[in-house]
Amino acid sequence: MSAKKAGGYMKKILVYIIALISICFILPAIFTKTTKTITTTEQTETEIQEQPIQGSNTQYSKIKLLHQDTGEVEEVNLEEYLCNVVSAEMPADFELEALKAQATVARTYTIYKVQNKKHDNADICDKSSCCQAWISKEDRLAKWEESKREENWQKIETAVRETVDKIITYDNKPINAFFHSNSGGTTEIPINVWGGTNFPYLQVVETARRRWI
Ligand SMILES: [Zn+2]
Numbered sequence: 406m407s408a409k410k411a412g413g414y415m416k417k418i419l420v421y422i423i424a425l426i427s428i429c430f431i432l433p434a435i436f437t438k439t440t441k442t443i444t445t446t447e448q449t450e451t452e453i454q455e456q457p458i459q460g461s462n463t464q465y466s467k468i469k470l471l472h473q474d475t476g477e478v479e480e481v482n483l484e485e486y487l488c489n490v491v492s493a494e495m496p497a498d499f500e501l502e503a504l505k506a507q508a509t510v511a512r513t514y515t516i517y518k519v520q521n522k523k524h525d526n527a528d529i530c531d532k533s534s535c536c537q538a539w540i541s542k543e544d545r546l547a548k549w550e551e552s553k554r555e556e557n558w559q560k561i562e563t564a565v566r567e568t569v570d571k572i573i574t575y576d577n578k579p580i581n582a583f584f585h586s587n588s589g590g591t592t593e594i595p596i597n598v599w600g601g602t603n604f605p606y607l608q609v610v611e612t613a614r615r616r617w618i
Contacts, residue, residue: 465516470539471527478527487511487565488558492545493538494584497557504564511537513572513582520579575606588612 470479470486490511495504514537519528523536531539546554572579581604583595591611596603 465519468515468519468529469527471524471530473530473532473535483512483515484565484569486539487515488561489539489542489545490515490537491564492542492558492561493540494533497549497553497560501560501564504561505568507584508564508568509571509573510582510584512568513574513579514584516572517579517581521581580604580606583607 466483467480468483468486470481471477472479487508491504491508494511495507497504515529518536522528524530530536542558546558549557573582574580585592592607592609594603594609595601595607
């Protein structure tokens with residue numbers, strides 16, 4: 406073997422050794438680092454997205470919602486679902502305390518429905534004529550003026566978050582929380598309106614008159 410040929414041969418061996426070191430040590434280190442970074446990023450993003458409405462530790466943190474128009478049953482986070490309900494039931498420019506009352510009633514009504522199912526494969530549906538009004542966040546935002554969207558939605562989220570886990574009970578059970586937009590100054594006992602079963606927790610009370618727009 407000539408000196409030139411021997412030099413070329415040595416170079417080839419050196420290239421193989423470098424390649425081998427790369428495969429054994431450098432590449433695994435790069436991949437491990439990359440994977441860890443992606444995982445951390447994903448976890449952080451998930452936590453940030455879910456943070457505003459987290460908090461419910463009850464056994465009802467998830468419910469099955471039936472979309473009447475499509476027949477689809479969707480499993481949803483209870484507190485997120487309540488934002489959709491409250492934003493469908495009450496104007497966002499109402500007082501925060503009114504929205505909090507609505508959120509509490511909506512949560513109570515939802516859990517009552519979970520325990521007293523009306524639908525075979527779902528806990529509740531999205532129609533006010535059957536169960537409780539619901540609107541998707543996307544549709545809700547589209548109906549508000551663009552300049553008000555973020556502020557309105559944050560107010561709804563605040564109302565839900567500040568009442569998290571709160572429900573109205575009677576005899577240690579959630580009440581059937583009916584609600585109305587205007588009582589005309591006083592409420593009526595259900596048996597005088599619908600007949601049938603009366604509800605001991607729904608009595609005649611005077612309420613403040615307010616003109617609803
Ligand atoms: Zn229904």
